[in-house]
Amino acid sequence: MTAVSLDLALQRCIESNCGAHYGLNEQLYVCSRCGGLLEIQNELHALADANALRNVWQTRLASLDGKDCSGVWRYRELLPFSEDAPIVSLAEGNTPLYEAPRAARYCGVSDLRLKHQGCNPTGSFKDTGMTTAVTQARILGARTVVCASTGNTAASLAAYAARAQLKCAILVPRGQVSQAKLAQSLDYGAAVLEVDGIFDDAMRVIRELAEDESIYLVNSINPFRIEGQKTVAAELAQQCAWQVPDHVVMPGGNLGNSTAFGKGFKELFDLGVISRQPRLHVVQAEGAAPFARLFVDRESEPSSTLAPIRHPQTLATAIKIGAPVSWQKALRAVTETGGRVLSVTEQEIADAKAIIGRDGIGCEPASATSVAGIKRLVKDGVINPSDSVVAVLTGHLLKDADYVTKYHQDKLYTHDRASNRSKEERHIAGTFSNPPTRVKATRDAILQYLESHESHHVEDRSVD
Numbered sequence: 001m002t003a004v005s006l007d008l009a010l011q012r013c014i015e016s017n018c019g020a021h022y023g024l025n026e027q028l029y030v031c032s033r034c035g036g037l038l039e040i041q042n043e044l045h046a047l048a049d050a051n052a053l054r055n056v057w058q059t060r061l062a063s064l065d066g067k068d069c070s071g072v073w074r075y076r077e078l079l080p081f082s083e084d085a086p087i088v089s090l091a092e093g094n095t096p097l098y099e100a101p102r103a104a105r106y107c108g109v110s111d112l113r114l115k116h117q118g119c120n121p122t123g124s125f126k127d128t129g130m131t132t133a134v135t136q137a138r139i140l141g142a143r144t145v146v147c148a149s150t151g152n153t154a155a156s157l158a159a160y161a162a163r164a165q166l167k168c169a170i171l172v173p174r175g176q177v178s179q180a181k182l183a184q185s186l187d188y189g190a191a192v193l194e195v196d197g198i199f200d201d202a203m204r205v206i207r208e209l210a211e212d213e214s215i216y217l218v219n220s221i222n223p224f225r226i227e228g229q230k231t232v233a234a235e236l237a238q239q240c241a242w243q244v245p246d247h248v249v250m251p252g253g254n255l256g257n258s259t260a261f262g263k264g265f266k267e268l269f270d271l272g273v274i275s276r277q278p279r280l281h282v283v284q285a286e287g288a289a290p291f292a293r294l295f296v297d298r299e300s301e302p303s304s305t306l307a308p309i310r311h312p313q314t315l316a317t318a319i320k321i322g323a324p325v326s327w328q329k330a331l332r333a334v335t336e337t338g339g340r341v342l343s344v345t346e347q348e349i350a351d352a353k354a355i356i357g358r359d360g361i362g363c364e365p366a367s368a369t370s371v372a373g374i375k376r377l378v379k380d381g382v383i384n385p386s387d388s389v390v391a392v393l394t395g396h397l398l399k400d401a402d403y404v405t406k407y408h409q410d411k412l413y414t415h416d417r418a419s420n421r422s423k424e425e426r427h428i429a430g431t432f433s434n435p436p437t438r439v440k441a442t443r444d445a446i447l448q449y450l451e452s453h454e455s456h457h458v459e460d461r462s463v464d
C-alpha cells in the first residue's frame with residue numbers, strides 16, 4: 001500500500017469561477033487570487049482498490065505502531081501527507097459508537113447510535129483536525145501556532161502545540177471562556193492572551209499576526225484541519241462493517257465538522273469503500289441558526305447566500321457563531337446527500353442532553369442538538385422510525401459542568417439580555433432533572449429515600 005504522494009495532492013480554491021490551485025506547502029489561508037476558501041484535493045485514483053484499503057485499515061487495528069493506533073493516521077491513505085511526515089499525535093480518534101436505547105425511544109427510532117467524538121484526548125472532535133494541522137505547521141517550519149477561539153479549538157491547539165514543542169498563543173475575548181476550556185489551555189502551557197473586545201476583535205489581530213511567516217494560523221478555514229476531521233467518516237464506516245447508516249446528524253457552528261463528514265464520505269464512496277453515502281443533516285441552535293435560515297431561503301431563492309447573524313444567542317457556546325466560515329462547503333455536503341438543516345430550541349437541547357445522559361453517555365450542550373434534531377426529523381417524516389441513524393456527539397460532558405448542574409436543579413436560564421424577556425420566559429425547565437438530595441447520615445434515611453426514588457429511575461416521567 002502506498003500513500004498519496006505529495007505531488008498528487010494540492011490546495012484548490014473552492015470558487016467555481018476561480019479554480020486557482022496551490023502546492024500543499026504554500027503557506028496561505030485563502031485563495032490569493034480571489035479570497036475564496038481553500039480545500040485539499042487528493043488524487044484518489046492513485047490509491048489501491050477498495051478491498052485492499054479496507055484490509056489494510058482492518059489490519060492496523062491490531063498494530064502497536066503509534067501511527068496505526070491513531071484513529072486519524074490509521075487512514076493515512078486519505079491524507080495529503082507523505083509517509084515520512086513528522087506526525088504530531090495524541091492517539092486521537094478511536095472514539096466509541098454507542099447504542100443508545102433510551103435516546104432512541106425519545107427520538108422515535110429503533111436504531112440510534114451515538115458517535116462520541118467527545119472521547120478524544122482533549123474532549124472534543126477538534127483533536128482529529130488539530131493533529132493534521134499541527135503536523136502541517138511542523139512541515140512548514142513554523143515556530144508559533146495561533147488561533148482565536150472561545151473554547152475547544154484553543155484547548156486542542158494548546159495540547160498539540162505542546163506535543164510538537166511549538167510556541168502557542170491563544171487569543172480569547174476576555175471573560176467569555178468556559179472555566180474548563182480555559183483550564184486546559186493553561187495546563188498545556190499555551191500563552192493565553194485575553195483581549196478586550198469580542199471574538200471578532202481577537203480574529204482581526206490573528207489575521208494581522210499571520211502575515212509573519214514563522215506564525216501559522218490554525219483557525220477553521222485551515223484546510224488541513226478538515227483533512228484530519230474527515231477521517232471520522234472512515235472510522236464510523238469501519239465500525240459499521242462498511243454498511244453506513246441511513247442518516248448522520250450533527251451540530252453545526254462554523255460548519256467545519258459537517259464539511260469534513262461530507263468530504264470523508266464522498267471520498268470513501270468515490271473509492272468504492274462504501275456503496276452509498278448517508279444523508280447528512282445539520283442542526284443549529286435557534287438563536288444562532290444562520291445556516292438553517294439559508295437552507296429555508298434557498299427553497300424559494302436558490303442563489304441565496306448566507307446572511308450572518310450579528311448577535312448569536314445560545315447556551316451551547318460551541319455553536320454560538322453568527323457567521324460560519326465553511327457554509328458553502330457544508331451546504332454542498334448536505335444537498336448532495338439529500339440532507340436537511342434545521343434549528344432546535346434551548347429547551348429541546350437541554351432535554352435531549354439529559355436523555356443522552358440517561359443512556360450513561362454525557363456530552364456538552366452543543367452536541368445534544370443532534371439528538372434534539374433527530375426527534376424533529378422523525379416527527380417531520382424525514383427520518384423513518386425504521387431507518388438507521390447516527391448522532392454525532394462533538395464534546396465531552398465536563399466541558400460545561402455549570403450548565404449541567406443548573407439544569408438538574410431547575411436553575412438554568414438563557415442569557416439573551418437584549419431581548420427584554422422576563423426571567424420566567426428565559427427559564428429552561430428541568431424536564432428530566434435529577435437534583436441532588438440532602439439526607440440524614442443514617443442507613444434508614446438512605447434506604448427510605450432510595451425506595452421513593454426508584455420509580456424515578458426505572459421508567460420515570462415519560463420521555464415522549
Ligand SMILES: *Cc1c(COP(=O)(O)O)cnc(C)c1O
Nearest residue numbers: 152253254255256257318394395
Ligand atoms: C467546534 C464544536 C462544534 C461546532 O463544529 P463546527 O465545525 O464549528 O460546525 C460543535 N460542538 C462542539 C463541542 C465543538 O467543539
